Structures are given as C-alpha cells and as structure tokens.
Amino acid sequence: MTVGVDAATDLPASILEAVGLTKRFGALVANDHVSLAIRAGETHALLGENGAGKSTLVKMMCGLLQPDSGELLYDGAPAFFPDPASSRARGVGVVFQHFALFDALTVVENVALGLPGHEPLPALAARIEECVHRYGLAVEPWRRVGELSVGERQRVEIVRCLLGDPRVLILDEPTSVLTPDESENLFRTVDLLTGEGRAVLFISHKLDEVRRLCHRATVLRGGKFIAEVDPKQESSAGLARLMVGADVPRTPRLVTHEIGEPRLLVRKLDVAGDGSRGSALHEIDLEIRAGEIVGIAGVAGNGQTTLFEVLSGEKLAEDPESIVIDKVPAGALGPTERRALRAGFVPEERLGHAAAPDLPLSDNVLLTTHGDAGIVSYGVIRRGAVKDYFQRIVKGFDVRFGGRDPKARRLSGGNLQKFVIGREVLRKPVLLVVDQPTWGVDAAAAAFIRTTLREKAAEGCAVLVISQDLDELLEFADRIAVMSEGHLTAPVPVAETSREAIGLAMGGAHGAHDVGRDGAAQTPAGEGADAS
Numbered sequence: 001m002t003v004g005v006d007a008a009t010d011l012p013a014s015i016l017e018a019v020g021l022t023k024r025f026g027a028l029v030a031n032d033h034v035s036l037a038i039r040a041g042e043t044h045a046l047l048g049e050n051g052a053g054k055s056t057l058v059k060m061m062c063g064l065l066q067p068d069s070g071e072l073l074y075d076g077a078p079a080f081f082p083d084p085a086s087s088r089a090r091g092v093g094v095v096f097q098h099f100a101l102f103d104a105l106t107v108v109e110n111v112a113l114g115l116p117g118h119e120p121l122p123a124l125a126a127r128i129e130e131c132v133h134r135y136g137l138a139v140e141p142w143r144r145v146g147e148l149s150v151g152e153r154q155r156v157e158i159v160r161c162l163l164g165d166p167r168v169l170i171l172d173e174p175t176s177v178l179t180p181d182e183s184e185n186l187f188r189t190v191d192l193l194t195g196e197g198r199a200v201l202f203i204s205h206k207l208d209e210v211r212r213l214c215h216r217a218t219v220l221r222g223g224k225f226i227a228e229v230d231p232k233q234e235s236s237a238g239l240a241r242l243m244v245g246a247d248v249p250r251t252p253r254l255v256t257h258e259i260g261e262p263r264l265l266v267r268k269l270d271v272a273g274d275g276s277r278g279s280a281l282h283e284i285d286l287e288i289r290a291g292e293i294v295g296i297a298g299v300a301g302n303g304q305t306t307l308f309e310v311l312s313g314e315k316l317a318e319d320p321e322s323i324v325i326d327k328v329p330a331g332a333l334g335p336t337e338r339r340a341l342r343a344g345f346v347p348e349e350r351l352g353h354a355a356a357p358d359l360p361l362s363d364n365v366l367l368t369t370h371g372d373a374g375i376v377s378y379g380v381i382r383r384g385a386v387k388d389y390f391q392r393i394v395k396g397f398d399v400r401f402g403g404r405d406p407k408a409r410r411l412s413g414g415n416l417q418k419f420v421i422g423r424e425v426l427r428k429p430v431l432l433v434v435d436q437p438t439w440g441v442d443a444a445a446a447a448f449i450r451t452t453l454r455e456k457a458a459e460g461c462a463v464l465v466i467s468q469d470l471d472e473l474l475e476f477a478d479r480i481a482v483m484s485e486g487h488l489t490a491p492v493p494v495a496e497t498s499r500e501a502i503g504l505a506m507g508g509a510h511g512a513h514d515v516g517r518d519g520a521a522q523t524p525a526g527e528g529a530d531a532s
C-alpha cells in the first residue's frame with residue numbers, strides 16, 4: 001500500500017475525513033461541527049468523556065448514522081455512505097465493543113456470514129489462517145465461537161474486518177475486554193497494519209496505552225472538537241484535563257474503617273457446566289466481610305459469569321447452604337429474594353441484562369427496586385417515588401443524556417453504566433456484587449465509581465468486584481483472588497501479592513492455590529481478613 005503526502009501539511013494524506021459533522025438527537029447536539037482526518041499509516045486516538053460523542057462520530061463515518069450537516073471525504077473527494085455495507089466496500093472496517101457473532105457457529109461460518117458470495121468454507125479457512133499468520137492474531141477457524149474467550153472473539157471480529165482488506169480500521173474500545181498480554185498482542189497487530197500504510201482509529205479511555213500506541217489524538221468534549229494533539233507529548237493527566245476541562249481526581253483510599261461480620265459466605269460451591277467454555281465452578285470458597293472490597297481477577301470466560309449468576313440467584317445453587325448472605329442461607333433463593341436481603345447486583349452486560357434497552361430509564365429503575373420499601377405499595381407502583389429515585393441516580397451519579405426520560409439504549413455506554421451502578425448503590429445494600437464496574441467508563445467516571453464503592457464498603461457493605469482490569473483491582477480492592485478454569489484461589493491482601501503472582505494464577509496455575517507475592521501457600525478465604 002503506497003502512502004501519499006498532503007502537500008499543504010506535509011503529513012501523510014488523509015484516507016477518511018469528517019468535515020464539520022453535526023448530529024442532533026432532538027434537542028441534544030451529539031456532534032457539533034466535528035472534524036477529524038484519519039491519515040494513512042497512523043494510529044489516531046479518539047478521546048472524550050462518556051457521552052462526548054465518540055460513537056456518534058464513528059457511526060457517521062461508517063454509514064450507520066447520517067449527519068444532519070457536514071460531509072465525509074474519502075481520498076480527498078466527497079463520499080456518501082448510506083449504510084455500513086457501502087463504507088465497507090470502500091475499505092472502512094469497524095470493530096464495535098459489542099460483537100456480532102453466533103455462539104453456535106464456528107469461526108469460519110461466522111466470518112462467511114459477513115462476506116458476499118458463497119466462498120467454500122475450506123478456502124475461507126485457508127484465507128483466515130493466512131491473515132492470522134500475517135498479523136499474529138491467534139484465531140482457529142474451526143473452533144466454535146461459544147468456546148472462545150472475549151479476547152479470541154475480538155480477534156475473530158478483527159480478522160473478519162481484515163479479510164475485507166480495509167484501508168481504515170476503527171477499533172471501538174478494543175482493550176477494555178482484554179488482558180494485559182492480549183492488549184500487547186493487539187498493539188503489535190495495530191503497528192503491523194499501520195506499517196502497511198493502513199490507518200487505525202482507536203477509541204479508548206485508557207490514556208497510558210493511547211500515549212504509547214497513537215500518533216495523534218482528537219479530543220471531543222460535549223459533542224465539540226476540543227483539540228488535536230500528539231499524545232506522546234502529553235501526560236495522561238494532561239489528556240484527561242483536555243477531555244474533562246478540569247483535573248481528574250484519583251481514587252482516595254479510605255482505610256480507617258472497621259472490618260465487620262461476614263456478609264457473604266460461599267462454601268464448597270460446585271456448579272455443573274452446561275458444556276460451554278468456563279461454565280462450571282469447582283468447590284468455590286469465599287468470605288467477604290462488612291467493610292471490605294474483594295476483587296476477582298481473571299481472563300473472561302473462566303467461570304466469572306457463572307459465579308455472578310449463582311451469586312445473584314439467576315442460577316440456583318444445588319446446596320442452599322453453599323451461599324449465605326447476611327447469615328441467611330441463600331443458595332436456593334431467586335434474585336428478588338436475595339435483593340430483599342439487601343444484596344445488590346451489577347452484571348457485566350449493561351444493555352439487555354442490567355437494563356432493558358427499550359424501556360425508559362424510570363422503568364429501568366423499577367427492574368431492581370420494585371421490592372424496596374416505598375417504591376411499590378399494595379401492588380401499586382408509586383410513580384412519584386420512582387421519579388424521585390430516578391432523579392437521585394441522575395444527579396448523584398452525573399448520568400448525562402438528552403431528553404427527560406430516554407430509553408436505556410439511547411444512553412452512551414458509560415452513562416448507562418453510571419445509571420446501573422447508581423440504581424444499586426442507592427438501595428443501601430449490605431452486599432454488592434459488581435461485574436466489570438468500569439467497562440467503557442471514562443477516567444473521571446471510573447474514579448467516581450471506585451470511590452463510591454469504597455464509600456459503600458466504609459459504611460459496612462461487603463463488595464465483590466469481578467474485573468479483568470488488574471490495575472483497577474490493585475488500586476482499590478482490599479483482597480484479590482483469581483478465577484481460572486472454574487477454580488478460585490484464596491483471596492490475599494493486595495499488599496501481599498504482585499502483578500506477576502496474579503498473572504501466573506490467571507494463566508491457569510490454580511493448583512498452586514495462592515497469589516501470594518512469594519508463592520507461599522496462603523490462608524484459606526476469610527482467615528486474616530482483618531489484616532486488610
């Protein structure tokens with residue numbers, strides 16, 4: 001691929017360019033005269049707070065949304081993409097945060113579905129293998145997608161895009177679901193792609209990786225273009241300041257509170273698998289006391305989803321005594337009964353699991369609060385109380401959106417996450433189980449969510465956080481355990497472990513049964529919790 005040069009700027013020529021794009025949703029201006037040029041051979045970051053307008057811009061650049069005004073240029077000439085197929089045909093590939101893959105089909109079958117014509121599967125598998133080899137992507141064409149980890153699925157999506165030989169590849173928060181190793185591999189692939197003269201648009205809230213990987217960065221704030229900078233010349237704090245317009249606080253550690261009674265006790269919890277990868281749990285032991293945050297690290301697809309389901313009551317435990325919430329055997333109780341014990345749950349999937357996409361936010365409030373005092377009385381929904389609760393979430397958690405009470409699907413990803421966390425936290429739970437608390441959430445909102453969870457712990461709540469983000473867990477958990485192939489190591493105080501020990505256990509060293517810094521055997525779950 002040859003890379004031309006823009007005579008006016010002496011920079012590589014832009015392949016895809018947005019010029020003054022504006023998009024309104026009712027009264028809300030999601031993009032206000034935004035311009036962005038993606039140049040050949042560069043990795044260009046798109047930065048902004050939750051709701052800043054990043055996804056809206058990307059959707060206009062690939063034909064998923066039409067701008068109200070402004071235009072797109074492709075190779076310097078006006079371009080019109082009435083739909084995603086037309087942008088794909090011109091060489092614009094997008095890998096969205098939410099994958100569009102069928103679990104029951106193999107990789108090659110999934111890829112075939114997205115391609116025109118009827119290429120025989122063995123020939124397509126050979127092309128996939130060639131692409132995998134060329135870009136170091138580690139994808140096996142004949143494996144069933146249901147058996148793949150999130151990182152592997154993402155690679156399938158990337159391979160699918162690359163088979164279309166794109167000149168521009170747009171990656172929407174690609175590393176939020178990846179382990180550090182997987183992220184490193186992805187960065188290598190991105191470098192190979194730009195080395196060939198392709199352009200990559202990289203959306204991320206992780207400013208350190210943006211500074212490492214990207215040649216330029218465009219910052220949006222409140223739907224407006226704020227700056228184009230060289231991220232390597234900026235500090236992470238400087239980039240965050242551009243995004244937010246003010247300094248971004250770090251999570252304060254509140255360490256002065258007491259560790260109290262066990263709020264969650266899990267004893268010898270076994271869950272049979274349903275045949276899919278990472279669906280079985282083996283003899284899980286865990287104790288979380290009032291006042292502490294326990295983090296569960298691990299590569300997605302190692303049993304975390306099953307653990308969440310069995311703790312929240314979406315899946316029942318065979319032995320009712322194997323899960324005890326606030327001294328009550330809860331293994332046989334459903335979600336509503338567990339909520340009545342003042343347990344709160346935030347699942348990983350915001351849209352469709354934590355929130356009903358086509359219900360307004362106020363009705364989404366009801367989904368998890370209908371059992372709480374004051375919200376429903378004598379079978380009648382108290383709309384005023386729901387509205388008050390809704391307003392408290394919006395104000396307390398800075399949930400931003402257009403309109404008064406939009407459907408959940410209209411919110412940006414990060415704002416919906418803040419809404420879901422707020423809905424659970426305001427119930428004043430004694431136990432809070434949160435899966436991936438800050439996925440897709442900007443730096444300021446992530447700091448706010450972590451601070452809020454710490455405050456809940458300080459008030460006597462026991463908090464269980466399942467997260468792929470090791471830095472996040474090391475920053476704000478008191479103890480950390482690792483989930484691997486359905487086994488859980490004993491949680492150890494953060495001060496007594498290291499990234500290396502956790503990384504080793506994440507890689508499957510569950511037989512070792514510990515994540516202590518020196519590799520010495522740790523005390524079983526619960527003992528020594530006061531030390532945290």
Ligand SMILES: Nc1ncnc2c1ncn2[C@@H]1O[C@H](COP(=O)(O)OP(=O)(O)OP(=O)(O)O)[C@@H](O)[C@H]1O
Binds near residue numbers: 049
């Ligand atoms: N279809 C829609 N209808 C109404 N409002 C919308 C729609 N899509 C997006 N919005 C609003 O437009 C604004 C920008 O949203 P967008 O998804 O582009 O933000 P973002 O920068 O990608 O955020 P995040 O980092 O949270 O993903 C938000 O206030 C969002 O609520």
